Amino acid sequence: MLIQHPADIRPSEITPAEVYRGRREFIRAAGGLALAAGLGARVGEVAAAKLTGSRPGPFGTREEMTPWKDVTGYNNFYEFGSDKEDPARHAGSLRPRPWTVRVEGLVRRPGDYDIDTLLGLAPLEDRIYRMRCVEGWSMVIPWVGYPLDALIRRVEPLGSARYLEFTTLNDRAQMPGLRYPLLDWPYTEGLRLDEARHPLTLLAVGLYGETLPNQNGAPVRIVVPWKYGFKSAKSIVSIRFVEKQPLSAWMKAAPREYGFYSNVNPEVDHARWSQAKERRIGEFFKRKTLMYNGYGEQVARMYSNLDLRRYF
Ligand SMILES: Nc1nc2c(c(=O)[nH]1)N[C@H]1C(S)=C(S)[C@@H](COP(=O)(O)O)O[C@H]1N2
Ligand SMILES: [Mo]
Numbered sequence: 571m572l573i574q575h576p577a578d579i580r581p582s583e584i585t586p587a588e589v590y591r592g593r594r595e596f597i598r599a600a601g602g603l604a605l606a607a608g609l610g611a612r613v614g615e616v617a618a619a620k621l622t623g624s625r626p627g628p629f630g631t632r633e634e635m636t637p638w639k640d641v642t643g644y645n646n647f648y649e650f651g652s653d654k655e656d657p658a659r660h661a662g663s664l665r666p667r668p669w670t671v672r673v674e675g676l677v678r679r680p681g682d683y684d685i686d687t688l689l690g691l692a693p694l695e696d697r698i699y700r701m702r703c704v705e706g707w708s709m710v711i712p713w714v715g716y717p718l719d720a721l722i723r724r725v726e727p728l729g730s731a732r733y734l735e736f737t738t739l740n741d742r743a744q745m746p747g748l749r750y751p752l753l754d755w756p757y758t759e760g761l762r763l764d765e766a767r768h769p770l771t772l773l774a775v776g777l778y779g780e781t782l783p784n785q786n787g788a789p790v791r792i793v794v795p796w797k798y799g800f801k802s803a804k805s806i807v808s809i810r811f812v813e814k815q816p817l818s819a820w821m822k823a824a825p826r827e828y829g830f831y832s833n834v835n836p837e838v839d840h841a842r843w844s845q846a847k848e849r850r851i852g853e854f855f856k857r858k859t860l861m862y863n864g865y866g867e868q869v870a871r872m873y874s875n876l877d878l879r880r881y882f
Contacts (some may be wrong), residue, residue, distance in 0.1 A: 587638035590778040621776045624714045627695030636709035638778055640851045645785045647804055648752050649745035657785035664744050666789035675811035678726035685789045692720035702834045702863045704798035708848045713793055714776030719767040727811050734766045735816040736792055736803040753819045759803040760816035764872055796865040798832045829882040834863035838882050
């Protein structure tokens with residue numbers, strides 16, 4: 571473990587979180603978004619990778635954001651190892667550019683989308699979401715991205731398309747963890763089409779106003795805040811539109827433990843532990859886990875006909 575003495579902390583070490591908070595407060599104080607673009611340039615002097623032009627989006631939470639060092643230092647990204655510190659330590663070998671995402675399957679307009687084309691498809695938004703890991707911890711993360719539906723509309727799904735399958739990069743040269751058969755690589759995940767089109771579901775390209783750090787799934791990932799974290803696939807290289815429910819990497823590995831839906835649900839326990847409570851990273855006492863991670867008002871109607879115990 572690295573211990574940093576107070577004397578070692580230089581005043582120039584302003585974290586992206588502090589910059590982000592300052593920018594948001596300034597935007598609020600100024601009472602207008604028109605100023606945001608101009609401020610972005612000044613902020614850029616501190617942090618080179620600033621994503622300019624993102625604006626506050628809907629569905630925000632007022633809960634305290636998890637500090638930058640935890641959001642980027644305590645991660646699950648098995649392609650870089652299974653310890654929480656492994657992704658931050660090893661994800662430097664990931665090359666997020668050049669990068670293309672292949673859109674394939676049951677769409678009228680399949681194709682390879684360059685990451686920069688993808689970034690320009692819709693206005694970027696700041697979305698502060700609660701995130702709940704299936705292991706029982708949670709964070710509040712200010713993502714930057716846009717609704718995945720913006721891309722879906724663009725590629726025009728066929729009437730037969732009912733599910734989406736996401737696939738993560740599978741390159742041993744960039745991802746040392748792929749040497750270990752923890753999962754049947756590549757990492758894949760899936761969503762039902764209506765879930766993928768839900769306005770909460772993001773195609774995320776950043777956090778805290780910065781380009782997505784490698785350990786968080788650079789350069790582009792999915793974010794589905796009412797489901798357990800593993801549904802939010804990182805560093806994706808393809809999105810396939812299919813007719814049948816895809817089998818995710820976690821379902822293959824442990825079908826009794828990980829279902830396709832994996833909606834956050836305090837009343838349906840994991841095969842080996844309770845899901846009633848969670849520990850917000852940075853807090854000591856556990857808090858109660860909320861149905862659909864607190865997003866029930868927005869998403870519950872999608873599951874009105876579903877037995878949540880059976881379809882966990
Ligand atoms: N490709 C890939 N995506 C992944 C994972 C992974 O191991 N590989 N872990 C998942 C899990 S279990 C969680 S909790 C979240 C963590 O995202 P974060 O590190 O950005 O908070 O990523 C998810 N996406
Ligand atoms: Mo997770």
